[in-house]
Amino acid sequence: MEESIFYKRIKKLANELGKSFNQIEKELGYSRNALSNYKTQTIPSAIRLLELAEYFDVTPRYLLGMDSIYSKKQEKANFAEFLFKNLDKNQKLEICKFSQIWMLQELKEEQTQN
Structure with missing residues (x-):
């Protein structure tokens, strides 16, 4: 068996x-x-x-x-990818714009701290 x-x-x-x-x-x-x-x-x-x-x-x-x-860690990493893949094109573009704005703000904060 x-x-x-x-x-x-x-x-x-x-x-x-x-x-x-x-x-x-x-x-x-x-x-x-x-x-x-x-x-x-x-x-x-x-x-x-x-x-x-x-x-x-x-x-x-x-x-x-x-x-x-x-693993649970892999599950969490794959979850973000799963969500992104299931967005439509406009939603993906919005996420990209939001990410760019966020990255620029993070860089500015780092520069002001140094």
Whole structure:
């Protein structure tokens, strides 16, 4: 039977941390083999999903295989790009104008402080 995406991802993350499932289970207070039980299509409870996402510092959506965003930091960076890509041309131009004005103000403030 094929391993579930959830299992593959927690296994990968555990390997990256250099930890065994048993170590992680002890740290999180889970019963022995709790993580191995996800090898097949078993889905974790919402609470366990959130605990594991927090433990590995990844998004719950990543653990479930719903997207390829790996970390919370990456998710935040991609969110700004996602928003910008979904603006129409006029909105993008307004953002660019606003950014230029903001950058000029920042430069002026730096110059007055020096």
